[in-house]
Amino acid sequence: MTEAQLCYSVREGVRQHTDDTDISDRYIMYLFNLKRSKFLRNDLNNLQKTIDQSVIQTLCMELEEVHINECNVDYDCGTIMRTKLKLPSPIELHLKSAVINVKPTNRLAVPFNFVNKTQAIWSKYSSFGRSIYAFLDNDDYIYLVSESDAIKLIECISVSAIFEDPMLLKDFNNCCGCQIPKPCYDPLTTEYPLQAHHVDNITEEIIKTLIRKLQLPEDETNNADDK
Secondary structure (H helix, E strand, O other): OOHHHHHHHHHHHHOOOOOOOOOOHHHHHHHHHHHHHHHHHHHHOOOOOOOOHHHOEEEEEEEEEEEHHHOOOOOOOOEEEEEOOOOOOEOOOOOOOOEEEEEEOOOOOOOOEEOOHHHHHHHHHOOOOOOOEEEEOOOOOEEEEOOOHHHHHOOEEEEEEOEOOHHHHHHOEOOOOOOOOOEOOOOOOOOOOOOHHHHHHHHHHHHHHHHHHHOOOOOOOOOOOOO
16 A cells, blocks of 8 residues: 555544644654554564565665775775665664665675674685675664675665665665666555555554544444445
């Protein structure tokens, strides 16, 4: 469902069809994002559950060469590759990262080794030191390190993750330097990244929240499936 469809379902539930409603679409989507994070964290912190592809978003990020001091990494090289922009915050999980993969923009390319900062530092002592390692630092930039100079030829990367606020991806494109870039998230046309059963549950929760906020009589026979 798109944002407009989600908001319409909620308005149907609280019978707010007029233009002078006190509840804005922006506020409804704010509630959706809050509750989406809660539901997804519960799912993803259960290691026995697989990640549903519908909640993963992908964006492309250009790289630049920066001094090694930018990220305080004890590496032999004087410079390191870093994304030009900060990555929107992935959902914070207990035992794993919400970043699914970091890879070249070629669809068939093998993902880089996505590790934490400490593992990236020690990668130079590995027998696979000439492989490319990526990590997300505390400053929200993604860095790439490798013993191979070929790393400096990488101009753009593709990042797939489960983000705290999926709507922030409207400011990112699906490719770097392409003639007709397409936003990674379009509020008018993009499907909101959440499984259908969670959409139904969250819609019901938001309707109950707004009914209390608007001090409306609650319809005991109403449910989110009545559209």
